[in-house]
Amino acid sequence: MSKPVLGLVLGGVLGVFDGLSALVSAPNDPAVRAGIVGIVIGSTMKGVLTGLIIGWFAKRTQSLASGIAFGLLVGVALAACVSLMQKMSGQPAYYWQIMLPGGILGIIVGYATFTYGAPAPRLTRTAQS
Amino acid sequence: MTAGHPDAFPLTRHSVVRAIASADPEARAQAYDAIIRSYWRPVYAYIRMRWRRDPADAQDLTQEFFTRAFEKEYLARYDASKARFRTFVRTCLEAFLSKDYDAAHRRKRGGGARIESLDFARADADLAAHLRSDAGDPESWFRREWTRALFADAVARLHAECDAAGRPQAFEAFVRYDIDGPDAPVRPTYAALARDLGMSVTDVTNQLAWARRTFRAGVLDAIRAFCATDEEFRAEARDLLGATPEDAR
Amino acid sequence: MTWLSDRALGHLKSMADLPDFSATRYDIEEEIGRGGMGIVFRGRDRELAREVAVKVTTWPGADVDRLRDEARVLAALEHPGIVAVHDAGRLPDGRAYYVMAIVRGERFDERAARVTLADRLRLFDRVCDTVAFAHARGILHLDLKPANIMVGPYGDVRVLDWGLARLGSDPGRPITHMAGTEGYMAPEQARGIVDERSDVYALGAILRGLVAAESALPSRDRGSGVPATGRPLRPLHSIVMRAMAEDPTNRYADVASLAADVRRFVDGHAVDAYREPALERIARVGRTYRTAIALVFAYLAMRIVLIFWGR
The missing domain is CATH 1.20.5 (Single alpha-helices involved in coiled-coils or other helix-helix interfaces)
Structure with a gap:
C-alpha cells in the first residue's frame, strides 16, 4: 500500500475511534451524546485529511524523525482548526482535549506511513539510448 | 678427478644424470663437477646434523664421499625408476657413512685429489644455530641445502648470461633487489636503483623483468639437469618451488 | 658462488615459480591465493593500466580444461556478485590462465564475525541473490563456503571460485572426482547427483555458521525484528535445518525460497520453516x-x- 493511501486509511480509522472516544471522555455531556454522529464524521474526515497529507510527505522524506515531526505538526494544526471552528460556532473550544490526541494521532500516522508504507518506485534509465 | 673450479660451468646445459654414465671421461668429469657444486653443502649439512660429526671430520668425510663416488662410479648406477636422483645421492651417502669408517681408513689430510673452494666455514656458520637446537630434521636440511645450491648455480648462470648479452646492469639490479633486497633493512626502490645505475625507472623495470625471466629459465634448467625423466622433473619442480603435489588435483 | 640467505632463497623460490607472462600484456606481481586447481596472482594490465587478478593452472597440462570451463562460466554470468572475466589464454609453458577483475575486501566469515546478526543475514541474502541468478542461467556452484565469498568495503558481495560449477541441465557430464568441501557438501553431491538443492544445502551450512556465532554479539540490531539470542532464534534454526535436510526433497526447492524465508525472519514475520506456537507469535x-x-x-x-x- 502506498504511503498516501496508508495514511488515508489509517487516519480515517483512527479518526473514527478518536471521534467515538468523546463518549468516554465526556459521558455525561448531552451535547456530545446527541451530536456523536457528527463528531465521528468530523473526526474521520479530519483523520483522512491528516493521513493523506502526512502520507504525501512521508513519500518525499528519507528521515523518520522528520516524518514524525511533520505528523505531529499537521495533527496539532488540523485539531486546532477544529477547535477554532467549534469556538466560532459558539460551542466550547476543548483545545487540549482535541489538539493533544490530534498530535499523538499525527505522530502515529507519521511513524506508520514512513515505516510500513511502500516506497515510491525508482525510475531507472539505461546508459544506452 | 679434476679439481675443477666450482664457479665455472658450461653455458649449455646437458643432463648431468646422463653424463655421469657417459663413456667420455671429460663429460663424466664435468658431470661430477656439477654434482659436487650442487651437492657438497647438503652432504656436509647431512653429515653434521644426522651423524653429528665435528667440522673437521665432516669436511674430510664430504671430500671422501665425492672422491669415492667418482672412483667407484656409485652415482652412475642411478636408476630413475626407483627414486629421484636427490634421494639416490642421499642413500649413497648413508651407505658410505654407515660403514665403520674410522680415521685410519681415510686418506690423510692433504693427500689425494681435493675439491677446491668449498666454503665450509660459511656452511658451519649457517648450521651452528640449528645444531644447538633440535629444530629441523636432517632430511629437510639436505633438501634445503640442495635447493640453495641449485639457486646459487642459477644465479651464477644468470651472471654469465647477462655478460654474454651485454646486460651487466640487469645482473646488478637483480642482485641488489632480489638477492640482497630481502635481507636489507629497507629494500631499495626502483627509483633508487635507477639513480644508482644511471638509468630510468622504466629501464630498471625492463631489465629486472628480463633478468627474472632468464633466472627462472635457469632454475628450471638446473632442476632438469639433475632429473632423468620429465615426470621426475615436474615432481622436483613442484617440490622445490613451493607448489605441492596436492595442488595438482 | 654467491651464498644465498634463507630470506633471499625464499624470495627467489616464489619468484621462480611465477608464471611467464612476457608474451602477454600482463605483468605478474605476487601470489595472492592458491586453490585446488590453480594459483591466483595480483597483476597489472599494461594496456589499460589497471590492476587485475590472474588465475593460472598449477602446472603445464594440469586442469587446463577445467580452468577454461571456469572462465567460460564466469564470462557467461554478468552480475554484481560475480567477478568479471577480462581475458583467457595459454602460456608458452602450456599452463592455462584467465584474467579477472581484482576483488578487494575480506572473507565472508571474517566480516560476519564483526557485524550484528541482522547485517549478516542481509549479506547472506546478497549471496543467495547471486547464486539464484546463476541457477536461473543453468549454472550450479557446488563449492559454496565462506572462503569462496568476499565482502567489499561497501557490503558488496562476490562469490568466487566457480571451479566446480556445472550446468544444471547437463547431467551427462559426471563429476569425476570428489567435489566440494566437507561440511558444506550435500550428501548426494558425493554420489555425483547434483541440482540446485545441492547449493541450497551449502547455503544452509553457511547460514548455520552465521547463526552459531550470534551469542558473541554485544547488542541487538535496532530497527529490525532480529533478536540477539535465545528462543526467538528458533525460526532461524528451523530454516537452517530445512536447508540442510539430508533428503533433497525435504529442502527448500530453490535458493529464492530459502532467501525469502530468511528475509521474512529479518523483517519479523512468520517463516515457512517454523510452525510457531501462539505465545511466540504474539x-x-x-x-x-x-x-x-x-x-x-x-x-x-x-x-x-x-x-x-x-x-
Missing part, C-alpha cells in the same frame, strides 16, 4: 510492531489522563 508481533503498539498505548494513556482531567 511475542514476535509485539517485537516487530513494538513502536506502533507503544504509540497506541501512549494515545490511550493520554485519553485516560484527559478523562480524569476533565472531571
Whole structure:
C-alpha cells in the first residue's frame, strides 16, 4: 500500500475511534451524546485529511524523525482548526482535549506511513539510448 | 678427478644424470663437477646434523664421499625408476657413512685429489644455530641445502648470461633487489636503483623483468639437469618451488 | 658462488615459480591465493593500466580444461556478485590462465564475525541473490563456503571460485572426482547427483555458521525484528535445518525460497520453516510492531489522563 493511501486509511480509522472516544471522555455531556454522529464524521474526515497529507510527505522524506515531526505538526494544526471552528460556532473550544490526541494521532500516522508504507518506485534509465 | 673450479660451468646445459654414465671421461668429469657444486653443502649439512660429526671430520668425510663416488662410479648406477636422483645421492651417502669408517681408513689430510673452494666455514656458520637446537630434521636440511645450491648455480648462470648479452646492469639490479633486497633493512626502490645505475625507472623495470625471466629459465634448467625423466622433473619442480603435489588435483 | 640467505632463497623460490607472462600484456606481481586447481596472482594490465587478478593452472597440462570451463562460466554470468572475466589464454609453458577483475575486501566469515546478526543475514541474502541468478542461467556452484565469498568495503558481495560449477541441465557430464568441501557438501553431491538443492544445502551450512556465532554479539540490531539470542532464534534454526535436510526433497526447492524465508525472519514475520506456537507469535508481533503498539498505548494513556482531567 502506498504511503498516501496508508495514511488515508489509517487516519480515517483512527479518526473514527478518536471521534467515538468523546463518549468516554465526556459521558455525561448531552451535547456530545446527541451530536456523536457528527463528531465521528468530523473526526474521520479530519483523520483522512491528516493521513493523506502526512502520507504525501512521508513519500518525499528519507528521515523518520522528520516524518514524525511533520505528523505531529499537521495533527496539532488540523485539531486546532477544529477547535477554532467549534469556538466560532459558539460551542466550547476543548483545545487540549482535541489538539493533544490530534498530535499523538499525527505522530502515529507519521511513524506508520514512513515505516510500513511502500516506497515510491525508482525510475531507472539505461546508459544506452 | 679434476679439481675443477666450482664457479665455472658450461653455458649449455646437458643432463648431468646422463653424463655421469657417459663413456667420455671429460663429460663424466664435468658431470661430477656439477654434482659436487650442487651437492657438497647438503652432504656436509647431512653429515653434521644426522651423524653429528665435528667440522673437521665432516669436511674430510664430504671430500671422501665425492672422491669415492667418482672412483667407484656409485652415482652412475642411478636408476630413475626407483627414486629421484636427490634421494639416490642421499642413500649413497648413508651407505658410505654407515660403514665403520674410522680415521685410519681415510686418506690423510692433504693427500689425494681435493675439491677446491668449498666454503665450509660459511656452511658451519649457517648450521651452528640449528645444531644447538633440535629444530629441523636432517632430511629437510639436505633438501634445503640442495635447493640453495641449485639457486646459487642459477644465479651464477644468470651472471654469465647477462655478460654474454651485454646486460651487466640487469645482473646488478637483480642482485641488489632480489638477492640482497630481502635481507636489507629497507629494500631499495626502483627509483633508487635507477639513480644508482644511471638509468630510468622504466629501464630498471625492463631489465629486472628480463633478468627474472632468464633466472627462472635457469632454475628450471638446473632442476632438469639433475632429473632423468620429465615426470621426475615436474615432481622436483613442484617440490622445490613451493607448489605441492596436492595442488595438482 | 654467491651464498644465498634463507630470506633471499625464499624470495627467489616464489619468484621462480611465477608464471611467464612476457608474451602477454600482463605483468605478474605476487601470489595472492592458491586453490585446488590453480594459483591466483595480483597483476597489472599494461594496456589499460589497471590492476587485475590472474588465475593460472598449477602446472603445464594440469586442469587446463577445467580452468577454461571456469572462465567460460564466469564470462557467461554478468552480475554484481560475480567477478568479471577480462581475458583467457595459454602460456608458452602450456599452463592455462584467465584474467579477472581484482576483488578487494575480506572473507565472508571474517566480516560476519564483526557485524550484528541482522547485517549478516542481509549479506547472506546478497549471496543467495547471486547464486539464484546463476541457477536461473543453468549454472550450479557446488563449492559454496565462506572462503569462496568476499565482502567489499561497501557490503558488496562476490562469490568466487566457480571451479566446480556445472550446468544444471547437463547431467551427462559426471563429476569425476570428489567435489566440494566437507561440511558444506550435500550428501548426494558425493554420489555425483547434483541440482540446485545441492547449493541450497551449502547455503544452509553457511547460514548455520552465521547463526552459531550470534551469542558473541554485544547488542541487538535496532530497527529490525532480529533478536540477539535465545528462543526467538528458533525460526532461524528451523530454516537452517530445512536447508540442510539430508533428503533433497525435504529442502527448500530453490535458493529464492530459502532467501525469502530468511528475509521474512529479518523483517519479523512468520517463516515457512517454523510452525510457531501462539505465545511466540504474539511475542514476535509485539517485537516487530513494538513502536506502533507503544504509540497506541501512549494515545490511550493520554485519553485516560484527559478523562480524569476533565472531571
